[in-house]
Amino acid sequence: MRTTLATVVFAALGLSFGAAAHAKDVKVGIVQATSGGSAALYGIMQKNAAELAVSEINASGTLGDLKLVSIYQDDAGDRGQTVNIFQRLISQEKVKAIFGPTLTNSAFAADPLAQKAKVPVIASSNTAPGVTAMGDFIFRTCATEPMVFPGVLDYVIKKRAPKTSAQIYGIDDMLMKTAYDVHKKALEKAGIKIVATETFQKGDVDYSAQLTKIKATNPDIIVIGGLAEETANIVRQARQLGIPASTIMLGANAAISTKLHDLAGPAAEGFLVGSGWFIGYDSPRNKAFVDAYRAKYNAAPDTFAAQAYAAVYVFADALKRAGGADDPVKLRDAIASTKDLETSLGKISFDANREPVLSTKVLELKDGKFVLASGD
């Protein structure tokens, strides 16, 4: 027994020494907000997941003699800091890719630096339009509103054949205004009449006046363009005002959060939303991710974590196909030609605009959890 253990230990040591002797380090930057306000909620998840992916990939040996070395930096959700960090990572650390940043505002400020230096950026939480349009080195793995919402609407149309709809959205939030436009277009395309359009603002807590107005128009569905906390309150107050359960509520991608049920309680039952991922997604690859994340961080991963995790795997796969990171253009081309790579999000590819091609999922809140919506 003792000898076996010793053999194993020696073998392991030998292996790691052997690897160290030949390994070629490929530095990558992870830029996420892990401090400074609510952005940190999303940033910590993504940083954790990206680091988990890096350590898994290195341990698996799939990259041969290449070894990923991640350099993590906290930009605190401040785009000035993001720019500084990108500069440092690109010119001093000579990273071969950057994962992040957390916020779209930061991306618009910092990504052009990476584009100029030909360093690929793979974002996992910048869902606003125009992010990948910044340049051919900018990619993302996060599902965007135009990708997910039509699926949700199709599902509702099949299930309930709605004729009328009401919209309510955050008028002073760039992301929500964009979501509103996407929702409106999809509703119009489907021939569903919009009978009421209401707005709210950041920091609002009372939506009863808008919802009373919406109630009077008796819509078949209500489409909410709000963050999780806002959406939760809208859903709760709508039911309190007597908007019946037969009026289905649909939300924006950004509303996916366990907070929704925490804040809205039973009122949120039946709430529908589209997503690139959900925790119960039944694939061996995803299950392995969720288990590994839980084991390492003692918490459940969220959608952004899954997207950050996939981003690192996309890069590793491209790195392997490009045969190393010495030629940035070759590496970029390899990322761009990612095809049906099996990840935590399912099969992922990129379209010509470097937007992810994913099978999106329609989720329904049932018994306090987001599950795959099933037409009953």
Added chain:
Amino acid sequence: MEGFAQQIVNGLSIGSIYAVFAIGCTLIFGVLNIINLAQGAFLMVGACAGLEAARLGFPLPVALLVAAVGGGILGALSEQFMFRPLRKAGGHRWMGLVASLALARLLVGVAQEIFGTEVQAYPPSSISTIIWQIGGVRIQALQVIIILAALLLMLLFAFILQRTSIGRAIRTVAFSEDVAQIVGVRVESATLVTFFIAGALAGAAGLLLGVLFNVVSPFMGDSALVKGLTVMILGGLGNIPGAVAGGFLLGLLEVFSIAYVSSAFRDAIGFGLIFLILLVKPTGLFSGFEERRA
């Protein structure tokens, strides 16, 4: 018609909370001629303290008391250690304004560390599920409780101010600090109690807001402060009956501008009205009460 009645209920619920909060803001102005921008932060701290009490399993009235006392203690501390030393040192009134803003940011920062940045909900209670349907109008038991609690707080406050010796002292200081000193009023304790009451009203308003709308977060005081200042101006600076009327008026005004104009113009109408009032009646809509101020 149903919609109209429902909107009245909606407006009275939020308006009653505005009124409770604004009384505190205007009281401080009436007595000391200063604006305390930390009142919004006191509201937030009250809501957080009340939330903690509710989580420990205490019933709503106890949570309300905890919120009020929490806000009150902070108010008194801010007078003792910030406003008073500033006045003693001969600081300009603006110094107090800036210092109170700094205090507000400090409290928000501390709350972020302790409570995190996420919005939190009150533990669900059996009361929160009771909803009455009268005609087409839906009234939550919680709304009734909150309006009643707000009225009770206002009555209690009026009683303290009109019928107790400390209330008389506060009114004398409000009339003139010099006169108060001449007639032997202990000005320092009167101002301390003033700040305690104002803080307590803010804390209580925070709890009511948190319970009714299920939102407690470090940032909840910011928009509340804007509403409080709006009501102060509507009702006339330092005018307490004006603050009560102004609170309900703002609540109804917001609701009806959404109902009959557009939700996109809600704030434009609210603040547009303030401009109008400042131009036409700079002393506030209810300036007839001016003599009875504080």
